[in-house]
Amino acid sequence: MRTRLRGGLFGKYVGTFVGFAVFVLLVNGVLEMAFTYRETTAAVVKAESEKAEAAAARIAQQIAEIERQIAWTTRASAGVEQRRNDYMLLLQQVPAIDELMQIDGNGKELLRVSRFTVEAIAGTDYAQDPRFLQALARQVWIGPVYFRNEVDPYISIAMAHSGQYAGVTVAEVDLRFLRDLVAPFAIGDQGYAYVLGAKGRLLAGSDLLKAPRGSDLGGLPQVVEVTADVADQPAGDRSALAAFGRDLGDRSVLAAAVAVPRTDWLVFVEQPLAEAFKPFYVLLLRIGGLILLCIALAVLAGVLLARRMVVPIRALAAGVGKFGAGEFGHRIEVRTGDEIEALADEFNRMAAQLDQSYARLEQTVEERTRQLAERGRQLQIANEHKSQFFANMSHELRTPLNAVLGYAELLVDGLYGEMPQKAVDVLERVQANGRHLLGLINDVLDLSKIEAGQLALVLDAYSMRGVVEQVVASTESLARAKGLALTTQIADDLPIGHGDERRLTQVFLNIVGNAIKFTERGSVDIRVGASSDAFEVAVRDTGPGIAPEDRQRIFDEFQQVDNSNTRQKGGTGLGLAIARRLVEMHGGVIRLESEVGIGSAFTIVLPVRATGPGAPGAAGVAS
Amino acid sequence: MTHILVVEDTEDNRRILRDLLTHAGFTLTEAGDGERGVALALSEKPDLILMDMQLPIVDGYDAARRIKADPAMAKTPIVAVTSYALSGDEEKARAAGCDAYVAKPFSPRQLLATVKELLARETPAGPAKGIDRG
Ligand SMILES: Nc1ncnc2c1ncn2[C@@H]1O[C@H](COP(=O)(O)OP(=O)(O)OP(=O)(O)O)[C@@H](O)[C@H]1O
């Protein structure tokens, strides 16, 4: 099972590559845009400033021209009539002048010529009028802008006369001509130019400005900024000032303004940013498009590159996965000619080697298995041979013994004629020795079979009471002969046992037999009880007892307590060894308690249902 | 006269059986191997067969099976005599069709008792099964 990776190599490669490319492109684009923005702004400001300066110069020039014309009427020699004619002529020649008035040296109105009204000399006193006073003081004075009918801007130009008719000529100049002066200086299709007087009142402007003369534009941000900057400008500096702002339609604009010499007027040349920055926006679009294109290219390149990188790595991963799944015959196909191919080759070599070792391993396993099977077969045969050997041994030993015992019995029974008593006694000795020999043969064969694993229990239901009673029946005469009391106490409610009855009888025969054999005086007592799942058969005697150091030993083969007493009793020392093995084969144990000089107690604890061999050497010892 | 077939390969044991059984008044036929035992059983049709299980040529189990396979002999008791070699001998003998089982070394006295008992059952009440050994 392969782990699902969070974000594969492929994604990482493409991401890194594209990220890097996009970063470079973006930095480049942003820088270029910043520069272009600054350049564009500077270019627009420059163009606007030039126009504004030109417009301001034109206005100044125009006013100077008007002044010059007025000055012509102020020749010293002219009388009143002459001057009236001059004024009339001036009105004809200079359409901007609406009215001309002469004030005498005392401030009294002498003459008034108007384009619109029939002159009526009121003889008004202008002695305190600024026009009169300023002209006297400065020779020429240009008054502040004032509006007629709220919308028509005017200025007064007052000029002092010298000579015989000293006084002042005052011309009222209609400033509507300014419109034609500034309008041509607008730039672009949407740009416009205009002139503001004091307090931001509009004197004239291009039609595109869409504001009536006299409007108060003092609130526009660019006007506010420029007005403040002009105030800060050192005297004599009339360079243009630039400012971003908003027009009356609330569009963003870039404006340049120049003060008109000898007035407090400002000429503004403005252009909406939408137009002014059009080239910049175009450039912006172009750069944006270029970046997008480059990103697309970078993605494509990244994908291609990543595929070149990732495809072999995936092939590697898949291949290694197959190796992991045991397909060592698989070969990873990577032809990149680089480290990855080298890696793949290494993997392939590894797989080949694994393949080989596996083959060898399998071969070895097969061989071993075969050897084991062969060994098993040989063991099997050996076992069969063993079984056969025991069968033969048993047969070969018993057949002659059968003849010996059989003939002896027939002789004793008088089949071959009456025997003298002496001969009968001898024949009985022959029979006793024959039976003893038979016992030995049986024990040796039993033990050999047990050791060879050839002794199989014949498991069946049995009655423990029956077994014990049979043992008592066959040993009773021995006990009686020795003057021993043989007593039994068998519980009433013993369960039906499950085991090898004949073998269990053999066990109890030996243990009860031992007790009788080794006890000289007193009694042998057999008690049989049962818990829910085990019989407990205790055989107590009042014999010599068994010393602690012998208690373990006597359960081993051919081991007898080494004293002359035992030697006299005969026996081979096989009985307990066989008994222990048989009890263990039933899943039980033999416990021994004994006190030297007082007696011994062998307790056989036996599962009601034989459970198979218990722990080896389970024959416990307790004193 | 009651006729008994003894199949036994050892001369001494044959002689013990012969002396025992003729003394007890039975007529005897003897065979030294299984092959001959089967042949005599089928031709002589004895009333009882004493059969050693360890026999040359054809062993006792096979011989017993073959004899019992003959319908005429199916009811004739066969007493298996074995050398008590391996546990399971008695089961094997019974499976082969034997009616009683005697382990060597046997006591002639007890064997005779077993034979008489089997024949006594046989005569009045027909086929007898599950005869105990002596
Ligand atoms: N009840 C007993 N009292 C005293 N000693 C005993 C008793 N039971 C066994 N022994 C000692 O343990 C030894 C081993 O007993 P075991 O039954 O194995 O052999 P055996 O009786 O001598 O010979 P076999 O049983 O093979 O004929 C005996 O020789 C004897 O010395």
Ligand SMILES: [Mg+2]
């Ligand atoms: Mg003993």
